[in-house]
Amino acid sequence: MHASRTCGTRTPPASEGLSRRRAGRPFAAILDKTRITSAALEIIGRKGYDGLTMAGLAKQLEVAPSALYNHVTAKRDVLQLAEDHLISMVDVSLFGRAPWEEAARIWAWSYRDVFAQHTSLIPVIAVLPVTNAPQTLEMYETVTRAFAAAGFPQNLIVSSIVAFESFIFGSAYDVTAPDDIFEAGSTVDSTPHFRAALKAGRVNERPADTAFELGLEALIAALARSLC
Template identity: 30%
Template sequence: MARPRTPMLSVSGIRTAALALVDRDGLEGLSMRRLAQELDVQAASLYSHYRTKEDLLADIANEIMAEVDVSGFASGDWRSGLTVWARSYRAALAAHPNLVPVVAAGPGRREAALRRADAVHGGLVAAGWPARHATMIGASTKYLVVGAAMNSFARGFDDDVQVYRDRYPNLSQAHRLSEHAAEIDDDSFELALSAFLDGLDRTFAALGSDLGAARAAEG
C-alpha cells in the first residue's frame, strides 16, 4: 500500500504538538497555521478536528487538569482534601506555566472542570463549611496556587553580586537565590499553604462556636 502524502492526524497528536509549541514559544506562539507547519500538514487539515484554536486550548486544559486530585474531599476531611487538591493543582500548572492563563480560567462549560469544582464545593459543604465560605475557600486556594505556578520569586533576582552590593545591603545574598530557586519556591508554597490552612482551622472553629451559641440562644 502506498504511503499517504499527507501525514495522518489524530486528536492526541494535535494536542501534543500544540502543547509543545506553547511550552516552547508561549501562548502567543500558537496559531493553527503555525501548528500545521509543525505537523507538516495544511492548516485546513486541523479544522476537521478542532474548529478553533480556543477549542484546542480547552481540550489541552482538560488533559492537563486531569492530573489534579480532588478525591481527598470524599473522606470528609476538608483540610486533607484541600492539601491534596492544592499540591496537585500547582504541580499540573507548574509543568506548563505558559498555559496557566488558559488552565486557570473559570470552568465555563468544561465538563471535567465543573466536576472538579463540584467535588471541591460539595466536599467542603459536607464537612460543615457554609456554602458562602466554601466558595471563598475554593477561590482563595486558586489564587494561592495560580500565583505560585505563574511566577518564581527566587528566579526574579539577578545572580550578579554586583547588582546588590553596597546599594542594597539587606539583599547581600540575593544573587544566590536563583541557584536554589526550586527549593525556595517549593518551601515557600508549603509555608503559604500551611498558614492558609491553619487560618481556616481557626475560622472553622469560630463558625462552630457561633452556630452553637445561636442554637443555645434559640433554645
C-alpha cells in the same frame, strides 16, 4: 467466453485494491483531540502561548488546516483542550475520603506541580471561562462537595477555591524563578536587612517548596478558623 469478457482488463489482486484504498482515505481518523492537545502543548512549551497558531498546529500535526478545523473551530478551543488536559492531572483523589485539610494539601501541591511545568499558560488559563471544560468542572464539583461537607458556608466556597488557585498559580511561577532573582547588584549596601534574611533562607535546599508550604499551611489554618 471468459476470455472475451476480460479482454483488455485486469482484475487487481486483493492486496493491490487494499493498498489503493488506503492511499485515498484512511479507515480511521488521523486526528483526535488527544493528538491535538499534545501537539498544542509541545508548541506552547517551545514558543509560548502567543506562538501557538492554527496554521502552526496543523503543520505540527502534519495535516491540512481544514482537517484541524473538523475538531476545533479556533485557538480558544485548543486552549480549552489544553486546560482540561492539565486539570485532569491534578490529584483530587482524597476529597471525600480524608479530612478536607489533608485533601486540600495533596490537591494544592499537585496543582502547583502540574502548572509549574506550563507557566506560559497560566495568564491565559487563569481567566479562561470553564464552559465546555468537563475535567475542570469535575474538579470544581469534587472540591465544592468536599468543602460543603466540611461545613464551609456555601457563599464562601468559590471564594475559598479562588484563594487557593491564586496562591497556587503564583507559586508555580516561583518554582521556575532564577536563582539570582533577589540579587541586589550595585544597591546591595542599601538593603542590609533583606540581604541578611536572604542569606539565612538559603539554608533551604528547595526555597520554592518552603515558601509554598508556609503559605499553604497559613491558608488552610485561616480557612479552618473560619469554620469554628
